[in-house]
Amino acid sequence: MTELTAISASAQINNFITTDKNSSVSVCGGGALNDYLMTRLQAHLPHSTVMTTDHLGLAPTWVEAVAFAWLARQTLMGATGNLPAVTGANKGVVLGQICFA
Numbered sequence: 001m002t003e004l005t006a007i008s009a010s011a012q013i014n015n016f017i018t019t020d021k022n023s024s025v026s027v028c029g030g031g032a033l034n035d036y037l038m039t040r041l042q043a044h045l046p047h048s049t050v051m052t053t054d055h056l057g058l059a060p061t062w063v064e065a066v067a068f069a070w071l072a073r074q075t076l077m078g079a080t081g082n083l084p085a086v087t088g089a090n091k092g093v094v095l096g097q098i099c100f101a
Helices: 002-014 035-044 060-077
Strands: 023-027 048-052
Touching: 002 035, 023 035, 035 048
Parallel strands: 023 048
Antiparallel strands: none
16 A cells, blocks of 8 residues: 555656756655655655655644644635635635634
């Protein structure tokens, strides 16, 4: 399963990066803690440096907390939180609602 994950992820990543040797791929989530997965990702992405998001000052395990913090920020700012091109929505909308007690 880990090899399939590495192959699938690297195939999609290759759709968005160039073969420039200066490319880097930052990995977060539980998979970033899997040394074998990280090694296999690097093997399938030979023109990139594969590393965790630690180098960005973001612990790989914080991905969900950061995502929800960003969604909350977007809602507080009255800014859209979706990308219609990705989600298939008709338009960008503010996601969620802040309810004060």
